[in-house]
Amino acid sequence: MDLDGKHIVLGLTGGIACYKAAELCRALIKEGASVQVVMTEAAAQFITPVTLQALSQRSVYTSQWDAREANNMAHINLSREADAILIAPCSADFMAKLLHGNADDLLSLMCLARPIESVPLLLAPAMNREMWAHPATMRNVAQLRLDGATVLGVGVGEQACGETGDGRMREPAELLHDVIAFFQPKVLAGQRVLITAGPTFEAIDPVRGITNRSSGKMGFALARAAQEAGADVTLVAGPVALATPQGVRRVDVQSAQEMLQACLLHMDSAQVFIATAAVADWRPQVSTDQKIKKDGSGQAPLLALEENADILATLAQSARAQSGALFCVGFAAESHDLLAHATAKRQRKGVPLLVGNIGPATFGQDDNALLLVDAQGAVDLPRASKLSLARILVREISQRLPGAPL
Numbered sequence: 001m002d003l004d005g006k007h008i009v010l011g012l013t014g015g016i017a018c019y020k021a022a023e024l025c026r027a028l029i030k031e032g033a034s035v036q037v038v039m040t041e042a043a044a045q046f047i048t049p050v051t052l053q054a055l056s057q058r059s060v061y062t063s064q065w066d067a068r069e070a071n072n073m074a075h076i077n078l079s080r081e082a083d084a085i086l087i088a089p090c091s092a093d094f095m096a097k098l099l100h101g102n103a104d105d106l107l108s109l110m111c112l113a114r115p116i117e118s119v120p121l122l123l124a125p126a127m128n129r130e131m132w133a134h135p136a137t138m139r140n141v142a143q144l145r146l147d148g149a150t151v152l153g154v155g156v157g158e159q160a161c162g163e164t165g166d167g168r169m170r171e172p173a174e175l176l177h178d179v180i181a182f183f184q185p186k187v188l189a190g191q192r193v194l195i196t197a198g199p200t201f202e203a204i205d206p207v208r209g210i211t212n213r214s215s216g217k218m219g220f221a222l223a224r225a226a227q228e229a230g231a232d233v234t235l236v237a238g239p240v241a242l243a244t245p246q247g248v249r250r251v252d253v254q255s256a257q258e259m260l261q262a263c264l265l266h267m268d269s270a271q272v273f274i275a276t277a278a279v280a281d282w283r284p285q286v287s288t289d290q291k292i293k294k295d296g297s298g299q300a301p302l303l304a305l306e307e308n309a310d311i312l313a314t315l316a317q318s319a320r321a322q323s324g325a326l327f328c329v330g331f332a333a334e335s336h337d338l339l340a341h342a343t344a345k346r347q348r349k350g351v352p353l354l355v356g357n358i359g360p361a362t363f364g365q366d367d368n369a370l371l372l373v374d375a376q377g378a379v380d381l382p383r384a385s386k387l388s389l390a391r392i393l394v395r396e397i398s399q400r401l402p403g404a405p406l
């Protein structure tokens, strides 16, 4: 699980979003974390400590005068054992307190007393849209970031007060993702990564087309892993029914030609290109505007095909890639003789790194096994979830980028 062994202090401050904190607490635990809840007096007006105690299976702390701690220093003891302190919801008032170093209740005292280098502070703001947009709040957010806190984004939409806008707390699943991403090493910080994923669809007529069984899962997992590693990610996706990974820019395309155009548009600002898409090799020479009807002769219409451009080879041969400014990674979906085919394909496509996998064994699955082939040889990545493999692959790519430590 993604948070195995992590100990999170979950702080709740006053706000209606406290009801979402109960689900967040549960989600953190389900992902392997242990959670110690600390609540302000205001938070306890919105949700009871009993609820959070039952969910976290630990007694909840609400007061700096709590006599349960032998040394009577809950603020020290609780903060020292945390891998991170997450304040969700974090009210406008609490942000203002943090900013000034106020410490008149257990939670603010604990935040101030935390070892700033080793215990990161994550804030999930939650407030009315006017409060969020107020210059005082914006100023506080900027200063808290300078002080080293990670201020997470806010949700947009209907608010408990009946107004609509920015400022509501992100959903528990989104915050869970933020916390998981926070702990991933930032090996691609500052890099722009362009990824193709999924199949393409080559129209024959308005209702039919040529496509393939690629699910897009490996490419989407890579987009998530690259984003978690700090990259700015653009995902060019063929027709798949997958949710866009959080924080990733998605460009939807249908055909190989559209996919090529999207890649050409985005390649100039990218430092890494990863081609996971199962691009159709051929498209119908003519795609009719009207549905092709049976003519009663019993004869099937002849379908003339023409070859699609090779997107990976096109980008790999660009001046940017040739000068070393764009690192290109190809995938090879094979049915047999993986090493031989992947090695030959790496040379044919002219890419420094090629990732081989057995297509029929992985299409649509949540796991995969990979073979990394570069100029030095081949390395097996044994069967694991696509997300775990994607995280390893992201690290492998980062180690091959210009300027990476030897």
Ligand code: CTP
Binding pocket: 196, 256, 275, 276, 277, 278, 279, 280, 281, 308, 309, 310, 311, 312, 313, 329, 330, 331, 332, 333, 334, 345, 349
């Ligand atoms: N690829 C591409 N554009 C194409 C075909 C393939 O960008 N028109 C990319 C894929 O995204 C993948 C790599 O090239 O990264 C290899 O794809 P694959 O389908 O395995 O290889 P092909 O080039 O189609 O070769 P073959 O079908 O002969 O195995």
